Structure formats: structure tokens, C-alpha cells
Amino acid sequence: MNRHDSRYVEIANLTKAYPNPFGHDIEVVKDFNMILRKGEIVSVIGHSGCGKSTVLTMVAGLNPISSGSLAVQGREVSGPGPDRAVVFQSPCLLPWMSTYDNVMLGVKQCYPHGSKQQRKEICEYYLNLVGLADSMKRFPREMSGGMQQRVGIARAIALKPQVLLLDEPFGRLDSLTRMDLQDVILDILDRERITTMVITHDVDEAIYMSDRICMMTNGPEATVGQILDVPFQRPRLRQDVLDDPHYYDFRFALISFLEKQERAKDSHVAEVKQRLNAADSATDQQVTRV
Amino acid sequence: MTTATQDHPPSMTATTNCLIRYIEIWVPGNDGSVVLESARVVDADCLRALTPQITTFQLGEGLIGSAVKQRSPVIFQDLPSTDLQRVRDQSGVPVTAMLAFPVYLEDRLINVIAVGLVDGDGAAEIWTRDDRDELSVSGSIYRGLDSFEYMSQHVRFPKGAGLPGYCWKFGVPKMLSDPGTNPNFIRSFDRDRAALTSVVGLPISRSYGYPESILLLMSSQSIPLANYAAVLKVDAALPEDDAPFPPITVTSIENSSQEDDDIDWQQTAVDQMAACGSCCLIDEEALCGGFKGVVAIPFTKKGRVDRAVLLAF
Numbered sequence: 283m284n285r286h287d288s289r290y291v292e293i294a295n296l297t298k299a300y301p302n303p304f305g306h307d308i309e310v311v312k313d314f315n316m317i318l319r320k321g322e323i324v325s326v327i328g329h330s331g332c333g334k335s336t337v338l339t340m341v342a343g344l345n346p347i348s349s350g351s352l353a354v355q356g357r358e359v360s361g362p363g364p365d366r367a368v369v370f371q372s373p374c375l376l377p378w379m380s381t382y383d384n385v386m387l388g389v390k391q392c393y394p395h396g397s398k399q400q401r402k403e404i405c406e407y408y409l410n411l412v413g414l415a416d417s418m419k420r421f422p423r424e425m426s427g428g429m430q431q432r433v434g435i436a437r438a439i440a441l442k443p444q445v446l447l448l449d450e451p452f453g454r455l456d457s458l459t460r461m462d463l464q465d466v467i468l469d470i471l472d473r474e475r476i477t478t479m480v481i482t483h484d485v486d487e488a489i490y491m492s493d494r495i496c497m498m499t500n501g502p503e504a505t506v507g508q509i510l511d512v513p514f515q516r517p518r519l520r521q522d523v524l525d526d527p528h529y530y531d532f533r534f535a536l537i538s539f540l541e542k543q544e545r546a547k548d549s550h551v552a553e554v555k556q557r558l559n560a561a562d563s564a565t566d567q568q569v570t571r572v
Numbered sequence: 573m574t575t576a577t578q579d580h581p582p583s584m585t586a587t588t589n590c591l592i593r594y595i596e597i598w599v600p601g602n603d604g605s606v607v608l609e610s611a612r613v614v615d616a617d618c619l620r621a622l623t624p625q626i627t628t629f630q631l632g633e634g635l636i637g638s639a640v641k642q643r644s645p646v647i648f649q650d651l652p653s654t655d656l657q658r659v660r661d662q663s664g665v666p667v668t669a670m671l672a673f674p675v676y677l678e679d680r681l682i683n684v685i686a687v688g689l690v691d692g693d694g695a696a697e698i699w700t701r702d703d704r705d706e707l708s709v710s711g712s713i714y715r716g717l718d719s720f721e722y723m724s725q726h727v728r729f730p731k732g733a734g735l736p737g738y739c740w741k742f743g744v745p746k747m748l749s750d751p752g753t754n755p756n757f758i759r760s761f762d763r764d765r766a767a768l769t770s771v772v773g774l775p776i777s778r779s780y781g782y783p784e785s786i787l788l789l790m791s792s793q794s795i796p797l798a799n800y801a802a803v804l805k806v807d808a809a810l811p812e813d814d815a816p817f818p819p820i821t822v823t824s825i826e827n828s829s830q831e832d833d834d835i836d837w838q839q840t841a842v843d844q845m846a847a848c849g850s851c852c853l854i855d856e857e858a859l860c861g862g863f864k865g866v867v868a869i870p871f872t873k874k875g876r877v878d879r880a881v882l883l884a885f
């Protein structure tokens with residue numbers, strides 16, 4: 283593994299500040315550090331509102347970074363680019379276009395010099411991968427949420443991104459469909475070795491899908507709490523993972539992290555507030571002294 | 573060899589009830605060697621001085637020489653180990669693990685501190701940076717913490733995360749009480765027999781911001797590592813070479829193993845440390861707040877002596 287592969291995505295001190303109603307900048311995410319190796323699947327878990335989507339959209343280039351830096355393959359990036367594809371909880375398909383055309387829309391942009399036949403093959407290949415070979419002519423309204431999400435996944439992966447960013451991609455699906463789609467994605471990622479960041483609320487999903495799990499602390503000033511290396515070999519069989527005697531050590535570690543964060547929420551918010559107020563009054567004093 | 577422990581039965585009373593039962597302080601000699609300055613056994617009523625046979629180690633030799641060469645703490649726990657045997661024989665204490673760590677003032681090695689641990693629940697971990705700038709456990713000893721031990725080998729802390737990441741980011745030692753409920757202690761040990769009661773993180777560092785490693789010492793409810801531990805905020809300029817420190821004022825007790833702990837004898841311990849210009853061992857009860865003895869360890873940050881860690885017995 284060369285240097286760029288072992289530090290394929292480099293997130294350094296990523297910080298996002300939003301102004302609050304009183305005109306103060308509140309750092310919702312602060313000094314988030316993580317390095318992803320090429321082909322790695324990293325899941326991010328943390329309480330609702332802690333800043334997971336904020337991190338993901340900054341990495342996607344859809345949300346300006348307040349400070350810190352982001353590099354893909356050793357090149358610093360700012361703003362969105364074809365190297366990174368995003369799938370959100372709802373796939374945002376264009377309702378007046380068929381499944382096939384929804385995927386083709388991206389493929390046309392991504393392969394402007396490809397022949398019509400080549401583009402057609404790409405669309406069909408990826409729709410086939412996600413199990414939609416028979417539904418290419420259907421419109422979004424004619425499909426279930428799970429099927430629509432499959433289209434969203436095919437559309438993202440057909441762009442041949444170097445980095446795939448998934449924000450709770452299965453959040454709205456029932457658990458059977460969810461498990462189905464986890465396997466669809468894992469199968470594709472095992473073939474294509476796309477470096478992936480996936481946000482999830484489901485600890486079992488995090489353990490089953492990822493090489494690493496990044497646990498985020500609560501906001502404000504949310505950051506990496508710890509990273510767990512998941513030792514189960516890929517490709518994985520769900521049953522093997524569940525049968526591993528250490529599966530419950532992992533599950534327990536994730537749940538107790540989340541519980542502890544929850545218990546500490548109020549005191550954390552109070553502590554940050556107090557620190558910001560102290561900093562505020564310090565600057566006030568400086569101002570009056572000047 | 574094995575009769576040595578029987579010749580000097582270790583005194584086991586409530587007051588010796590801590591995991592660290594043996595202490596050595598080493599100083600750098602010429603040509604990379606390290607020379608013994610003092611060796612003490614934690615006995616029931618005193619820190620008993622010893623005159624061991626081996627008083628010099630070369631760079632890389634044994635536990636002490638390895639700590640200097642690797643610029644990192646080293647833990648030996650597997651018998652037969654000549655270092656463990658050496659200490660068991662000469663002290664009569666049934667140590668089952670030895671831990672040594674170098675202490676630097678900026679880039680200057682001032683001491684190696686070695687401690688011998690007897691059996692009992694608790695843990696020590698050495699965290700070092702890997703190729704993606706994350707800390708992982710590179711050496712450890714765990715007792716009564718099976719699940720914690722298993723998970724810890726899979727845990728990585730980037731700069732700023734967890735206690736090791738804190739010590740790295742801020743370049744200071746840090747003590748956390750009540751790690752079970754303290755949100756700054758990230759890992760969980762609820763599945764294990766040992767209930768951790770406090771954790772001390774010590775950055776082993778020769779230049780600010782780039783620690784060679786972080787040492788974590790963890791006490792359990794059944795037996796603490798030392799009878800008293802504290803991180804003190806202090807402030808003084810760093811002297812040149814091996815001159816004594818200027819007077820060092822303890823500005824506050826950042827954290828200690830005692831509730832409502834006020835600055836008292838701790839200032840005396842720090843005064844002694846300042847006079848030595850390095851780690852020091854004080855064994856007069858009158859100077860140690862009723863403890864049998866105390867080891868004071870200085871830590872620097874950005875050219876100043878900024879913290880002192882006390883371990884008392």
C-alpha cells in the first residue's frame with residue numbers, strides 16, 4: 283500500500299461553526315480527525331444532532347468548512363467533485379424520469395466522451411448490481427422506498443467515485459429491506475473497493491458493514507470519541523459475524539459509549555456554554571481596557 | 573534463587589495495600605548508560621532502602637536500558653524475566669510485573685522510573701502513534717479486565733480523543749477520577765470484574781506536541797496503584813542543563829485520588845523536586861502528609877515546568 287492508499291482520505295481538524303440566533307458562532311463540530319485507507323468502509327455513529335451529517339457534507343464538499351482541511355489521494359479538496367458521490371436517506375430521484383434515466387443523468391455527465399452504447403452498458407450494469415434489472419423502465423412513484431434507494435445507490439456508484447458517502451442510507455427502510463441493501467452495498471464495495479463513509483444509527487449495521495467504526499461525541503464541539511477497528515474479515519457472512527464470540531464485546535462497547543454520551547449531555551452543554559461565556563467576558567474586558 | 577522471597581516475607585498490611593510495591597529511580601550515566609539512584613521497597617511502615625547488586629544498565633539492556641533506547645515505557649510481565657527475578661530476589665516482594673518509563677525535560681533525559689507491581693486488579697497501557705497518526709496500545713498489562721483488554725486492542729484514538737489523545741493534544745499529564753461515569757474516559761469496563769476508580773495519563777515526550785508515547789496507569793476498586801496520586805498544576809522556568817529548578821509554586825491540585833484535597837505537603841514535595849532538578853523520592857513521613865513516601869515527577873510544556881505528578885505510598 284503506497285502512501286496515498288494508506289492515507290487515501292485525510293480529514294484534519296475539520297471544524298464547522300454555525301451562527302446561533304444571538305450572533306455567536308457555535309462550533310458544532312470541532313477538530314474532527316480521521317484518515318481512511320483506500321477501500322476501507324468506515325461507519326460513523328453518534329447521537330442525533332451531534333454533527334454526523336455536518337461532517338459528511340463537509341467531506342462531500344456540499345457544506346463549506348469553517349477550518350481544518352480535507353485531502354483525497356494527497357490532494358487538498360474544497361467543494362464538491364466527481365471523486366466523491368453522496369447517497370442521502372431519501373434518494374431524491376427525479377419523479378418524471380424512469381429508473382434508467384435517473385441513473386443515465388449522472389452517467390452522461392461522468393462519461394461525456396463515452397459512446398451511447400457504453401453509457402447504456404454502464405447504467406444496466408449498475409442497475410443489475412443493485413437488483414433492478416427488471417425495473418429499469420419504472421418511475422419512482424411505482425417503486426417502494428427500498429427500490430428507490432437502490433436506484434440512488436446505483437446512480438452514485440455508476441459515477442465511479444473514489445469516495446462514497448452514505449448518510450443513513452437505510453434509515454427509512456424496514457429491517458429486512460435494510461439487511462438486503464446492506465448486502466447489496468457490501469457486495470459492490472467488495473468488488474469495486476470504493477472508500478466509503480457511512481453514517482448509521484444502528485450499532486449492528488455498523489459492526490456488520492464496516493472495517494472501522496468512528497464514534498462521535500455529543501455536540502457542540504463534537505469530535506471523534508474513539509475509533510474501533512473491526513477485525514472480522516471481508517467479505518463477511520452475516521451469520522459468521524453474529525456467531526463470533528467477540529461480537530457482543532463490540533456491541534457492548536458501542537452501546538455503552540452512546541449511553542455515556544447521553545448521560546453526560548447536559549453537563550457537556552453547560553461546560554461549553556460556561557467556557558464560551560468566560561471567553562466572551564474576557565474579550566469584553568479587553569475591549570473596555572483598550 | 574526461589575528461596576529469596578521466603579527469606580524476606582513481604583509485609584502485607586492494609587497500609588501496604590497498593591499494586592506498586594517496589595520503586596527504582598535511575599539517572600543517565602555517561603555513554604548512554606543508566607545508573608541507579610535509589611531503590612525502595614514499599615513496606616508496612618516505611619519506604620525501605622535497598623542496595624541492589626546491579627546498579628548500571630547499558631543502552632537497550634534489560635527493562636531499564638530498553639526504556640531509554642525505545643524512549644518509551646516498557647512493561648515486563650512474563651516469567652522467567654531476569655528483571656522480575658532480580659527485583660524479587662533483592663527485595664523479597666513478589667512482584668509479577670515491572671514497568672519502567674523515561675522522564676524528559678524537553679529533549680533531555682533526566683530519569684528512568686521503574687516500579688514493581690504485585691498481583692491485583694488494575695492495568696497499565698502504553699499508547700503509541702501508528703502510521704495514520706492514531707494512538708493504539710503497543711504494550712500493556714491487564715488484570716481482571718478481560719473484555720476491556722480485548723476491546724482495547726481494537727481501539728484507536730486520534731489526537732484529542734480519549735485520555736491518551738488528550739495527553740497528546742495538550743502535552744500534559746491528566747488524571748481522571750471515576751472513569752466509569754466520567755465522559756472523558758471513553759472506553760467501558762462494565763463487563764469486567766475490575767472496577768476502575770482512577771486513571772492517570774502521562775505523556776512521554778521530548779518535544780511538545782510530538783509525544784513518543786502515552787502511559788496510562790489504572791487503579792481498581794479492590795486495590796489502587798499507589799496510596800495517593802495527584803496531578804498538580806505548577807509553574808516555573810526550565811533551568812539550563814541539570815541545574816536545580818527555580819522555586820516552583822503549586823498553583824492548584826488539578827486532580828487527586830483524595831476528595832477535598834488542598835495544597836499542603838504537596839508543595840513541600842514539589843520544593844524537593846525543584847531542589848533536585850529531576851524526579852525525586854521523599855521518604856520522610858513528616859514531609860509526605862502522613863504517607864510513607866512520595867515520588868514527584870516533573871512535566872514540561874513549551875519551555876516551562878508546568879505539571880508535577882505525585883505518587884505516594
Ligand SMILES: Nc1ncnc2c1ncn2[C@@H]1O[C@H](COP(=O)(O)OP(=O)(O)OP(=O)(O)O)[C@@H](O)[C@H]1O
Nearest residue numbers: 300301310328329330331332333334335336337501
Ligand atoms: N444550517 C445550519 N445552521 C445552524 N445550525 C445547523 C445547521 N445545520 C445543522 N445545524 C446544527 O448542527 C448540529 C449538527 O447537525 P447534523 O445534521 O450534522 O447532526 P446529525 O448528527 O447528522 O443528526 P441526525 O442523526 O439527527 O441526522 C445540530 O445541532 C444542528 O441543529
Ligand SMILES: [Mg+2]
Nearest residue numbers: 334335336449
Ligand atoms: Mg444526519
